[in-house]
């Protein structure tokens with residue numbers, strides 16, 4: 001055994017291996033691209049939807065007052081906040097920010113439900129098809145947090161909730177993203193009420209692009225304390 005890390009034999013630089021400057025640069029770029037825009041777009045949807053539906057915002061704020069009070073939100077609060085949890089899930093479902101997912105390809109010949117897909121076939125597993133599936137979400141076209149609540153107000157998981165995709169190549173940052181969304185969303189609504197400027201129209205149509213971002217909106221953040 002080695003006394004310190006420095007005593008361990010050091011790996012010799014070898015461009016054939018993964019530890020190259022180029023790979024490091026691509027990895028960091030990936031983390032920024034995959035990890036920052038996605039979370040901030042989701043929060044932007046959250047703010048827009050809270051402006052659009054002030055009665056839902058009020059219910060989230062009441063739950064924050066009851067469970068978190070004035071202290072700092074913690075991940076552990078989430079399990080006691082079914083309504084807020086449902087609202088955040090519904091923001092992700094309705095926002096549908098990566099509607100076409102990332103492109104995949106079959107690594108071997110596949111028979112899928114009677115269709116033959118030769119090795120190398122491009123596959124686009126569209127996330128819209130599950131997030132807006134009326135068999136799973138009764139008011140799929142509307143913002144309806146009750147999609148994730150039972151009749152007694154308990155949080156309900158839905159197998160069709162797949163904003164992070166599914167399978168081996170699903171989002172590597174899912175847990176981090178969920179944590180970030182909960183912390184930012186609750187902290188913002190704990191301290192501010194989000195309102196639209198007088199006379200503003202709140203259009204929920206997404207902008208055209210690879211990711212579905214909300215259109216630009218002005219926001220009034222009214223301090224609560």
Ligand code: HEM
Pocket residue numbers: 030031034035036038039042097098101102103163164165166168169170171172173174176177
């Ligand atoms: C609301 C936030 C986020 C959403 C909706 C989201 C969604 C997605 C989706 C749909 C994919 C494609 C999965 C597939 O190819 O089937 C993906 C991949 C990925 N995401 Fe996220 N993501 C989010 C946040 C993050 C964060 C915070 C990080 C890291 C800091 C991250 C890192 C990645 C990486 C590394 C991949 C590629 C995984 C692979 O190809 O194996 N994502 N994400």
